[in-house]
Amino acid sequence: MRTAFYISDGTAITAEVFGHALLTLFPAQFEHVTIPFVETADMAEQVKQRINDRYKTTGQRPLIFQTFVDDQLRQIINSSNGVCYDFLNTFVEPIQRELGVAPVPKTHRTHSIHEQSYDFRIDAVNFALANDDGSNLKNFDQADIILVGVSRSGKTPTSLYLALQYGIKAANYPFVEEDMQQLHLPEVLKRNKSKLFGLTITAERLSQIREQRRANSRYASLRQCQLELAEVENLYQREQIPFLNSTHLSIEEISAKIIAKTGLKRHKY
Amino acid sequence: MRTAFYISDGTAITAEVFGHALLTLFPAQFEHVTIPFVETADMAEQVKQRINDRYKTTGQRPLIFQTFVDDQLRQIINSSNGVCYDFLNTFVEPIQRELGVAPVPKTHRTHSIHEQSYDFRIDAVNFALANDDGSNLKNFDQADIILVGVSRSGKTPTSLYLALQYGIKAANYPFVEEDMQQLHLPEVLKRNKSKLFGLTITAERLSQIREQRRANSRYASLRQCQLELAEVENLYQREQIPFLNSTHLSIEEISAKIIAKTGLKRHKY
Incomplete structure (x- = not known):
C-alpha cells in the first residue's frame, strides 16, 4: 500500500485537507501518516529519514503533502525519496503577480490561537x-x-x-x-x-x-x-x-x- | 478591496481551506464570498455573472478558489472575468502519473455523509x-x-x-x-x-x-x-x-x- 505523509510546521490540518481532497479522487488505498509541528532542521531530517525508510520497506515512493512556510524545512523534505506536492509554493507566485504584493511568510497563520476568529x-x-x-x-x-x-x-x-x-x-x-x-x-x-x-x-x-x-x-x-x-x-x-x-x-x-x-x-x- | 470567491459543487469547505491558506500569506484585506452547492450549468452561469459584476463594480479581477469535480461546471467558472486557481486540476495529473491509476471524479467525496468516518x-x-x-x-x-x-x-x-x-x-x-x-x-x-x-x-x-x-x-x-x-x-x-x-x-x-x-x-x- 502506498503511504501518504501530511507534514507541516503547524497542525498539518491544511496539508491533510489538501491531500485528502486529491487522494479521494483515486480508486486506491493509502496508509496515512500525519506529522505536525516539524519546526527545526533536526526534526525535518528525522522526518526525511522516516520517508526514506518507508520507501525502502515498501519499494514505492511515498506521496508527501506539505505546507511548510519555512523554506529551509521545505527543502529538507523535498530532498527525500518521497514525491512532494506543495500547493502553497505552486500558487503563491501567480497570486503575488496578480496582487502585486509580496507574501509575508509566517508560521501558524492558520489554526492557531492568533487567528482573529x-x-x-x-x-x-x-x-x-x-x-x-x-x-x-x-x-x-x-x-x-x-x-x-x-x-x-x-x-x-x-x-x-x-x-x-x-x-x-x-x-x-x-x-x-x-x-x-x-x-x-x-x-x-x-x-x-x-x-x-x-x-x-x-x-x-x-x-x-x-x-x-x-x-x-x-x-x-x-x-x-x-x-x-x-x-x-x-x-x-x-x-x-x-x-x-x-x-x-x-x-x-x-x-x-x-x-x-x-x-x-x-x-x- | 479585492474579492475572493470560494466555489464548489459541494460544501466549498476544501476551497475555503485552500484559499485561506494562500491568502493569509499576503498582507492584504479581502472580501470573502463562499458559494457552495453549485450543481447545475444554470447555477454556474449565475455565479459567473456575480463574478463579472464584481469585476465591473470594483475594477479588480476577483480571485476564484474552486474545487469543482464536474468539468463542465469548472469551465463555466473559468470563462468568467475572475482569476481562477484550481488545485485539484493542477495536482491530479502528476498524482495520476505517479500512481499509474486514473482518477474517478465524483462529487461529494469529502465532507459528506458517505464518508466512511x-x-x-x-x-x-x-x-x-x-x-x-x-x-x-x-x-x-x-x-x-x-x-x-x-x-x-x-x-x-x-x-x-x-x-x-x-x-x-x-x-x-x-x-x-x-x-x-x-x-x-x-x-x-x-x-x-x-x-x-x-x-x-x-x-x-x-x-x-x-x-x-x-x-x-x-x-x-x-x-x-x-x-x-x-x-x-x-x-x-x-x-x-x-x-x-x-x-x-x-x-x-x-x-x-x-x-x-x-x-x-x-x-x-
Missing part, C-alpha cells in the same frame, strides 16, 4: 453547550441562529459545528412529544422568529436513529416519528420558518446550506 | 457530550481518551474537536476544588490510566478565563488557580500522565499534539 469560536462553543436542547432559554436573545426540530433531527451536532468552525452562536430548541397536541412557538422563539431555522428528516431515518437510543420504545416507533414530523413541518409552513431535510446530509453540508440560505455572518474564513 | 464522528460527538465534565463516569471504559485537568483548562472544546474532526471518543474529567486537599485518581481513572491525558495552563491565563465566568470569585483568584495547577501538575508527574500546557495553543493545535503524542487512532483523514 479564535475567541469568537470558543465563546460560540460555550454558548452552544449552554443553550443546547432547550435546556436554557434565557440566552436565546443573544443567539445568532436558533435551530428547531424534533428530537434527534441533527440540531446539536450542527450547532456545535457552526460554533467550532465559524464562530456562530447557535442555540437549539427541541419540539417534544408533549408539545405535539397543539404545536405552537413559545414566546422566546416568537420574539426571535427571524433567527429560527428548522430541521426535518424522513420518518424512517428518524425511527432508526431513535431505535439506537431507546429500542422498541414508542418514542422510536415509525408512527410516532411520522406524527411528530408532520406536526413540525406544518408549523414550519404556517410560521414561514425556513427549513431543510437533513436525512442525506452531513453536518458540514447542513451547516453550509444554512449559512448560504440565511446569509449568517461568519467569524472565520 | 461519518457515523464514527457523530457517535463520538454524542459520546463527548454525554461524558463531559465528569457528569457521567459510567462510559469512561468505552472512551478512546480521557482528558483531565482543572476547570476551564480547555478540556471540553478539545473533546468536541477530537470527536467532530477525527471521530475520537473523548471523555473529560475535571479535578475540582474539593479534590485538592489530597489529590488522587478516582477508581474509574485508575483503571483507564493508559487513556489519560492531562491539560495544564498558566495560572494567569486561567484566572483571566475564570474571571469571565465568575468575576471576583475565589474560584477565579490567581492564588486559587496557582494552588490547583500546582496540585494537578504534581499528580501528572507522580502518576506519569502525559500532559501539555494549553496556554498558547488553539484547540486544533492541542488536538494535533495529543494525537501525535499518543498515536490515537483517527477515523478521518
Whole structure:
C-alpha cells in the first residue's frame, strides 16, 4: 500500500485537507501518516529519514503533502525519496503577480490561537453547550441562529459545528412529544422568529436513529416519528420558518446550506 | 478591496481551506464570498455573472478558489472575468502519473455523509457530550481518551474537536476544588490510566478565563488557580500522565499534539 505523509510546521490540518481532497479522487488505498509541528532542521531530517525508510520497506515512493512556510524545512523534505506536492509554493507566485504584493511568510497563520476568529469560536462553543436542547432559554436573545426540530433531527451536532468552525452562536430548541397536541412557538422563539431555522428528516431515518437510543420504545416507533414530523413541518409552513431535510446530509453540508440560505455572518474564513 | 470567491459543487469547505491558506500569506484585506452547492450549468452561469459584476463594480479581477469535480461546471467558472486557481486540476495529473491509476471524479467525496468516518464522528460527538465534565463516569471504559485537568483548562472544546474532526471518543474529567486537599485518581481513572491525558495552563491565563465566568470569585483568584495547577501538575508527574500546557495553543493545535503524542487512532483523514 502506498503511504501518504501530511507534514507541516503547524497542525498539518491544511496539508491533510489538501491531500485528502486529491487522494479521494483515486480508486486506491493509502496508509496515512500525519506529522505536525516539524519546526527545526533536526526534526525535518528525522522526518526525511522516516520517508526514506518507508520507501525502502515498501519499494514505492511515498506521496508527501506539505505546507511548510519555512523554506529551509521545505527543502529538507523535498530532498527525500518521497514525491512532494506543495500547493502553497505552486500558487503563491501567480497570486503575488496578480496582487502585486509580496507574501509575508509566517508560521501558524492558520489554526492557531492568533487567528482573529479564535475567541469568537470558543465563546460560540460555550454558548452552544449552554443553550443546547432547550435546556436554557434565557440566552436565546443573544443567539445568532436558533435551530428547531424534533428530537434527534441533527440540531446539536450542527450547532456545535457552526460554533467550532465559524464562530456562530447557535442555540437549539427541541419540539417534544408533549408539545405535539397543539404545536405552537413559545414566546422566546416568537420574539426571535427571524433567527429560527428548522430541521426535518424522513420518518424512517428518524425511527432508526431513535431505535439506537431507546429500542422498541414508542418514542422510536415509525408512527410516532411520522406524527411528530408532520406536526413540525406544518408549523414550519404556517410560521414561514425556513427549513431543510437533513436525512442525506452531513453536518458540514447542513451547516453550509444554512449559512448560504440565511446569509449568517461568519467569524472565520 | 479585492474579492475572493470560494466555489464548489459541494460544501466549498476544501476551497475555503485552500484559499485561506494562500491568502493569509499576503498582507492584504479581502472580501470573502463562499458559494457552495453549485450543481447545475444554470447555477454556474449565475455565479459567473456575480463574478463579472464584481469585476465591473470594483475594477479588480476577483480571485476564484474552486474545487469543482464536474468539468463542465469548472469551465463555466473559468470563462468568467475572475482569476481562477484550481488545485485539484493542477495536482491530479502528476498524482495520476505517479500512481499509474486514473482518477474517478465524483462529487461529494469529502465532507459528506458517505464518508466512511461519518457515523464514527457523530457517535463520538454524542459520546463527548454525554461524558463531559465528569457528569457521567459510567462510559469512561468505552472512551478512546480521557482528558483531565482543572476547570476551564480547555478540556471540553478539545473533546468536541477530537470527536467532530477525527471521530475520537473523548471523555473529560475535571479535578475540582474539593479534590485538592489530597489529590488522587478516582477508581474509574485508575483503571483507564493508559487513556489519560492531562491539560495544564498558566495560572494567569486561567484566572483571566475564570474571571469571565465568575468575576471576583475565589474560584477565579490567581492564588486559587496557582494552588490547583500546582496540585494537578504534581499528580501528572507522580502518576506519569502525559500532559501539555494549553496556554498558547488553539484547540486544533492541542488536538494535533495529543494525537501525535499518543498515536490515537483517527477515523478521518
